[in-house]
Amino acid sequence: MAIAKVRIAPKEQWCDISDRLNFGCGNEQGVEIEIRTETMHVSPNCGGKRWIVSPESRAKLFEAIGRPDHAPTREMTICEHMLEMD
Numbered sequence: 393m394a395i396a397k398v399r400i401a402p403k404e405q406w407c408d409i410s411d412r413l414n415f416g417c418g419n420e421q422g423v424e425i426e427i428r429t430e431t432m433h434v435s436p437n438c439g440g441k442r443w444i445v446s447p448e449s450r451a452k453l454f455e456a457i458g459r460p461d462h463a464p465t466r467e468m469t470i471c472e473h474m475l476e477m478d
Contacts, residue, residue: 394429395446399476400453407473423456425449427470441472444450 400420407428423449427443437444445468454463 395426396429397424397426399424401476405473406474407440407471409435410438410471410474416459420453420457423453425453425470427475431469435471438471438473442469443472444468445470453454 400423402421426446426449427430428446429443431444432441434440450468451460451463
């Protein structure tokens with residue numbers, strides 16, 4: 393399984409679809425997460441690439457936004473527009 397470490401981008405970079413999820417409160421910016429690179433697919437909503445987030449990173453991300461009890465137990469994907477990518 394190939395893993396890449398990436399950071400959550402500022403909300404200004406997010407696509408409209410990601411922004412409408414009203415996911416965070418701003419505390420998620422800069423949080424480093426792991427995505428599974430072999431799971432890349434194109435989002436039918438925004439046309440951007442999406443990846444599955446590792447279970448540990450799901451917990452870390454929801455902890456950062458102050459909602460640790462709301463971390464999904466099933467797979468979670470994240471859009472490239474929400475990520476700072478090199």
